[in-house]
Amino acid sequence: MAKRRIIAGLLAGAFVFSTPASAETLKEALARAYFDNPTLAAARANLRATDENVVIQRSQGLPGVDATGSFSELLQQSTPAVVSPERLIRGNVSLNVPVYQGGAVRNGILAAENRVEAGRADLRGTESAVFAQVVAAYMDVILNEALVSLSANNVDVLAINLQATSDRFEIGDLTRTDVAQSQSRLALAEGDLESSRANLIEARERYLQLTGAPPIDLQAPPPLPGLPASPDGAVDVALEYNPDIIAARENAEAAGFDVEVAGSGRLPRLSLFASSDYQNFLGTLPSGNNAGTDLTVGAQISIPIFQGGRPAAQQRQAGAFASAALENAIAVERSVIAQVRAAFSSWRAARAVIVSSEVAVDAAALSLEGVRAENTVGNRTVLDILDAQQELLNAQTQLVTARRNAYVAGFSLLAAMGRAEARDLGLEDEGPLYDPIDNYDRVRGIIWDWQRDLEPAVESARTVDIPAQDGEISADIPAGD
Numbered sequence: 001m002a003k004r005r006i007i008a009g010l011l012a013g014a015f016v017f018s019t020p021a022s023a024e025t026l027k028e029a030l031a032r033a034y035f036d037n038p039t040l041a042a043a044r045a046n047l048r049a050t051d052e053n054v055v056i057q058r059s060q061g062l063p064g065v066d067a068t069g070s071f072s073e074l075l076q077q078s079t080p081a082v083v084s085p086e087r088l089i090r091g092n093v094s095l096n097v098p099v100y101q102g103g104a105v106r107n108g109i110l111a112a113e114n115r116v117e118a119g120r121a122d123l124r125g126t127e128s129a130v131f132a133q134v135v136a137a138y139m140d141v142i143l144n145e146a147l148v149s150l151s152a153n154n155v156d157v158l159a160i161n162l163q164a165t166s167d168r169f170e171i172g173d174l175t176r177t178d179v180a181q182s183q184s185r186l187a188l189a190e191g192d193l194e195s196s197r198a199n200l201i202e203a204r205e206r207y208l209q210l211t212g213a214p215p216i217d218l219q220a221p222p223p224l225p226g227l228p229a230s231p232d233g234a235v236d237v238a239l240e241y242n243p244d245i246i247a248a249r250e251n252a253e254a255a256g257f258d259v260e261v262a263g264s265g266r267l268p269r270l271s272l273f274a275s276s277d278y279q280n281f282l283g284t285l286p287s288g289n290n291a292g293t294d295l296t297v298g299a300q301i302s303i304p305i306f307q308g309g310r311p312a313a314q315q316r317q318a319g320a321f322a323s324a325a326l327e328n329a330i331a332v333e334r335s336v337i338a339q340v341r342a343a344f345s346s347w348r349a350a351r352a353v354i355v356s357s358e359v360a361v362d363a364a365a366l367s368l369e370g371v372r373a374e375n376t377v378g379n380r381t382v383l384d385i386l387d388a389q390q391e392l393l394n395a396q397t398q399l400v401t402a403r404r405n406a407y408v409a410g411f412s413l414l415a416a417m418g419r420a421e422a423r424d425l426g427l428e429d430e431g432p433l434y435d436p437i438d439n440y441d442r443v444r445g446i447i448w449d450w451q452r453d454l455e456p457a458v459e460s461a462r463t464v465d466i467p468a469q470d471g472e473i474s475a476d477i478p479a480g481d
Contacts, residue, residue, distance in 0.1 A: 023217040031430035036212040038460040043126040050119040053112040061105035063097045086284035094275040102267030111257035118250035124243035128415040135411045137207040143404040144200035151193040158186040178382040197471025204469035224410045231344040241418030248329040255322035262318040265311035269302040343413035350406035357399035364392040
């Protein structure tokens with residue numbers, strides 16, 4: 001029983017139950033990724049670019065002012081004139097006010113606004129995807145640290161077993177075959193340990209890539225809130241809140257407005273205009289009337305009559321794109337439903353594996369004790385001990401892997417349901433959250449042509465100066481045996 005308690009302590013310390021004073025929490029890892037992940041920062045910048053489409057579409061319905069100027073030297077005239085000026089300055093200022101453009105502006109603005117909503121949903125989806133990757137990386141580090149600990153413990157146990165086998169061989173109690181079997185298992189275990197360390201390095205580097213900082217004594221993750229009781233319940237939530245579904249629906253609606261924009265090419269256009277023309281002959285006109293200004297106002301209507309089928313083709317093309325967008329919305333919905341159901345199944349299966357693996361670990365530990373006891377009286381061989389030790393290691397590995405898989409599958413399920421974003425995870429406690437509406441409200445009323453933002457700059461930190469990760473574990477974990 002004492003050995004079984006040691007083994008239980010090994011699993012607890014190696015996986016998720018130890019909490020060092022300087023440990024980093026999952027919430028801190030997610031917050032670091034939220035504020036310093038380049039993929040997420042790029043998605044925010046892309047949404048800011050999408051916001052500008054509303055301003056661009058609205059500008060087509062606003063008045064426009066143009067000014068032109070010219071200076072001319074009249075060197076030679078082809079026809080004789082009584083009065084022949086030598087030079088001329090001209091200037092023109094014109095104002096054009098669109099009144100009606102066949103609905104192109106209004107529908108263009110509506111399409112752009114829908115795409116802004118789709119962009120916000122895409123940003124939510126990117127946020128959830130990054131968080132899911134961080135959770136997986138976080139749990140992979142914990143898992144692989146546990147596997148390194150288990151592998152190192154297994155090497156220690158097999159090394160002791162080899163020494164004991166060699167000692168018994170020296171006194172003639174065992175054969176050279178027994179020694180060779182022990183040497184073989186130890187060599188395999190040492191190779192497995194190196195593989196486990198390599199996997200740990202990979203997990204730590206992945207964590208560094210996502211969060212911008214190396215993992216340090218990762219804490220046990222908190223329980224996942226709001227997990228559904230059934231796959232149907234999860235699907236119902238996902239159909240309402242999944243960002244990919246929302247984005248696909250908004251894009252489909254925007255494509256419908258694009259059809260109206262394309263159809264406006266066959267409708268009349270009406271605008272008002274005002275123009276002021278100024279000319280000055282710079283004193284070269286002998287009559288003395290060297291300068292003058294003309295002012296013109298009026299209305300203009302343009303009625304397309306024949307355009308070679310261009311508007312019809314554009315509208316048919318937009319209609320085809322709209323049909324594709326509607327089909328894409330159905331495809332995304334199907335994909336999300338399948339993803340939710342698969343994640344629920346994986347989460348439920350991993351939880352069942354945890355229960356069975358805990359039983360297997362206890363049984364394997366008890367079996368190893370019994371085989372060792374029976375070996376001392378000659379009823380079991382050294383190979384039986386080695387097999388029992390391997391069975392225990394396999395059960396321990398399956399247990400820690402199932403714990404990792406259950407947590408990752410549970411978080412993936414929440415992400416697919418649209419319930420794994422910064423506000424859902426309480427990250428507002430770590431700093432102010434990014435609000436995409438702030439930028440939209442900032443730019444939507446700007447009509448000054450010379451306004452511009454600061455020069456583009458990198459927001460996320462580079463990791464090139466952070467030392468390469470290693471496969472060592474920071475604390476010794478009690479070995480069982």
